[in-house]
Amino acid sequence: MTAPAVAPAAAPGGDLRAPTAERGRAASRGGGSHGHAPGKQRFGAMGVVSIVVLVVLAVLWLLPFLWSLATSFKSEADAAATPQTWLPAGGFTLQAYRAILEQGNIPTWLFNSLLTSIAITLIVVATSALVAYAFSRLDFRGKKWLYVATIASIIIPPQVLIVPLFYQMLAFDMVDTYWGIILPQAIAPAMVFVLKKFFDQVPIELEDAARVDGAGRIRVFFTILLPLSRPILGAVSIFVFIGAWNNFLWPFIVTNDASLLTLPVGLQTIKSAYGIQYAQNMAAAILAALPLILVFLFFQRQIIKGISTTGFGGQ
Amino acid sequence: MTTTTVTTPAAPADRSPATTGSRTRAGGTGGGSTSTRLRPGAHKENRIGWGFAAPFTILFVLFLVWPLLHGLYLSFTGQSLTGQGGELIGFANYAEAFADGAMWRSMLNTFWFTILSTIPLVAVALVLALLVNTGLPGQWLWRLSFFLPYLLASTVVSLFWIQLYSPTLGPINTVLATLGLPQPAWLQDPDTAMIAVVATTVWWTVGFNFLLYLAALQNIPDQQYEAASLDGAGRWRSLWSITIPQLGPTTGLIVILQVLASLKVFDQIYQMTNGGPAGTTRSTVQYIFESGFTGYRFGYSSAISYIFFAVIVVISIAQFSITARNRKGAQR
Numbered sequence: 001m002t003a004p005a006v007a008p009a010a011a012p013g014g015d016l017r018a019p020t021a022e023r024g025r026a027a028s029r030g031g032g033s034h035g036h037a038p039g040k041q042r043f044g045a046m047g048v049v050s051i052v053v054l055v056v057l058a059v060l061w062l063l064p065f066l067w068s069l070a071t072s073f074k075s076e077a078d079a080a081a082t083p084q085t086w087l088p089a090g091g092f093t094l095q096a097y098r099a100i101l102e103q104g105n106i107p108t109w110l111f112n113s114l115l116t117s118i119a120i121t122l123i124v125v126a127t128s129a130l131v132a133y134a135f136s137r138l139d140f141r142g143k144k145w146l147y148v149a150t151i152a153s154i155i156i157p158p159q160v161l162i163v164p165l166f167y168q169m170l171a172f173d174m175v176d177t178y179w180g181i182i183l184p185q186a187i188a189p190a191m192v193f194v195l196k197k198f199f200d201q202v203p204i205e206l207e208d209a210a211r212v213d214g215a216g217r218i219r220v221f222f223t224i225l226l227p228l229s230r231p232i233l234g235a236v237s238i239f240v241f242i243g244a245w246n247n248f249l250w251p252f253i254v255t256n257d258a259s260l261l262t263l264p265v266g267l268q269t270i271k272s273a274y275g276i277q278y279a280q281n282m283a284a285a286i287l288a289a290l291p292l293i294l295v296f297l298f299f300q301r302q303i304i305k306g307i308s309t310t311g312f313g314g315q
Numbered sequence: 316m317t318t319t320t321v322t323t324p325a326a327p328a329d330r331s332p333a334t335t336g337s338r339t340r341a342g343g344t345g346g347g348s349t350s351t352r353l354r355p356g357a358h359k360e361n362r363i364g365w366g367f368a369a370p371f372t373i374l375f376v377l378f379l380v381w382p383l384l385h386g387l388y389l390s391f392t393g394q395s396l397t398g399q400g401g402e403l404i405g406f407a408n409y410a411e412a413f414a415d416g417a418m419w420r421s422m423l424n425t426f427w428f429t430i431l432s433t434i435p436l437v438a439v440a441l442v443l444a445l446l447v448n449t450g451l452p453g454q455w456l457w458r459l460s461f462f463l464p465y466l467l468a469s470t471v472v473s474l475f476w477i478q479l480y481s482p483t484l485g486p487i488n489t490v491l492a493t494l495g496l497p498q499p500a501w502l503q504d505p506d507t508a509m510i511a512v513v514a515t516t517v518w519w520t521v522g523f524n525f526l527l528y529l530a531a532l533q534n535i536p537d538q539q540y541e542a543a544s545l546d547g548a549g550r551w552r553s554l555w556s557i558t559i560p561q562l563g564p565t566t567g568l569i570v571i572l573q574v575l576a577s578l579k580v581f582d583q584i585y586q587m588t589n590g591g592p593a594g595t596t597r598s599t600v601q602y603i604f605e606s607g608f609t610g611y612r613f614g615y616s617s618a619i620s621y622i623f624f625a626v627i628v629v630i631s632i633a634q635f636s637i638t639a640r641n642r643k644g645a646q647r
Binding site for chain 2: 044046047050051053054057058061062064065067068071079080082083084123126127128130131133134135138139140141143146149150153155156157159160161162163164165166167168183184186187189192217218221242245246248249253263264265267268271278281282284285288289292293296297300304307308311312
């Protein structure tokens with residue numbers, strides 16, 4: 001039932017194997033001329049309206065961010081003054097950042113978020129690629145059952161499992177541990193589906209040639225299929241990493257110890273602890289937002305590509 | 316442990332066209348097998364297959380299949396966090412849930428949020444993608460502006476918007492005051508809290524659908540536009556007769572995924588209003604969370620989880636069959 005929903009992911013997945021052609025297209029698009037009217041630069045009345053609307057919307061979308069940034073550089077007194085202005089009476093200051101770094105556990109939370117998100121991403125990508133290869137290329141008893149179960153499970157909302165999962169964490173003694181944060185998040189059936197679709201498209205002849213030369217299944221997987229799959233593996237990694245980095249509900253449930261909180265959960269405790277410190281709240285939020293934004297600025301193309309490729313399979 | 320749960324015999328070789336070619340060759344090398352039920356080499360392939368599948372399957376069974384079954388069992392018990400009430404009590408939890416006004420209230424809130432958020436999250440995403448796709452310069456800047464919020468954790472988003480919505484200090488009400496318009500208390504007012512939360516959600520997550528639309532737009536072949544412009548169709552005409560119809564399947568998928576995502580809302584509402592004021596924004600997931608982890612009633616929480624799960628399954632099936640029927644209709 002979920003299969004048709006995710007199927008089109010295969011199409012952009014196929015694009016990944018022709019990165020140069022795609023890049024050429026994107027570049028010409030960025031250059032200003034567009035496919036809608038090839039060869040012609042038409043900015044008529046509609047073009048002008050489009051630009052104006054687009055600029056207004058883009059500013060609207062950036063404003064909440066800029067306002068919060070401005071507030072984070074105000075003194076607490078200025079951040080609580082009425083009426084609020086963009087430029088504070090007392091000038092901009094780093095007070096809030098200094099205070100939040102002194103009293104908060106932000107570096108610890110940052111480390112926890114990095115550790116758990118990277119672990120989740122590695123486990124998901126490794127286990128999903130292996131099982132997707134088995135689904136795509138190998139025959140084994142019960143394959144069909146396992147495949148149907150995996151696809152069907154895409155529909156299960158993780159939120160309905162919180163109680164039994166917590167129960168299980170108690171039984172495994174994993175409450176308030178890194179493993180408790182990591183393991184329940186380390187399964188992504190939708191990503192198995194995305195990868196299987198990709199492997200299905202890789203011509204079998206490539207592997208056959210190597211197998212004629214005596215290479216086993218495992219060697220074929222590691223030396224032929226994995227290198228070919230680098231773009232899709234990157235896309236899946238990006239998707240899983242963003243999800244894990246920003247996940248709130250599960251880490252919030254399974255951790256209590258302040259030294260084990262992830263960044264999103266830690267921020268929630270800051271909010272309750274210093275509820276009226278506006279500048280500090282904003283400084284903490286900006287600090288928490290910064291890592292992923294920096295990553296995005298460096299890997300913009302890959303991230304956008306990754307989301308477009310896995311998006312339909314990922315929800 | 317996982318192999319024992321699945322006991323169907325191996326599928327006949329020719330069922331799987333992708334592997335038949337290489338399989339014959341594998342038969343030659345996998346000498347050791349003596350089974351009469353499986354071809355020579357099939358044993359080896361079976362072993363390798365499960366080798367590849369095992370790491371995922373173990374996690375899948377431990378952290379998805381087992382909790383799903385255990386949750387169902389718990390929903391028929393009076394289990395509490397303290398370990399008491401573990402005995403079976405039949406359908407008592409379900410009976411209580413169906414008579415529980417707070418549960419129904421949370422369901423209605425969730426549906427209301429889903430309707431209010433899905434419409435702009437699809438429509439605004441489409442408009443943004445169409446505008447950006449007209450090929451204006453500065454592509455990276457537009458993408459950055461609209462997609463950036465999606466990269467923020469829910470707690471960051473909530474901190475931003477609690478401040479923006481602040482009745483006295485927030486810039487929104489400052490602007491409204493200068494314009495001489497009424498200044499609602501936004502998150503504290505039962506009439507505006509849901510709308511405020513929806514607006515935040517649109518700002519936060521529209522970039523995701525925007526990217527999906529953008530990718531779909533770039534897959535529409537240029538020839539179609541060339542043909543249309545040869546026929547004298549202007550941009551506006553092309554938009555309605557080519558672009559929008561071509562995006563039909565994408566729109567169908569985005570709506571399905573968005574509805575499912577919106578139904579699961581919890582983070583931003585919990586953080587911004589904690590379900591208030593007076594329960595007007597409390598979602599079903601929050602009610603599940605509170606019954607389990609504030610009320611410590613694991614059994615009752617599991618029952619609501621299962622009711623909610625059933626609702627999601629029904630809505631998914633309905634959506635997929637509508638989409639499938641539309642697609643069939645379009646082919647005719």
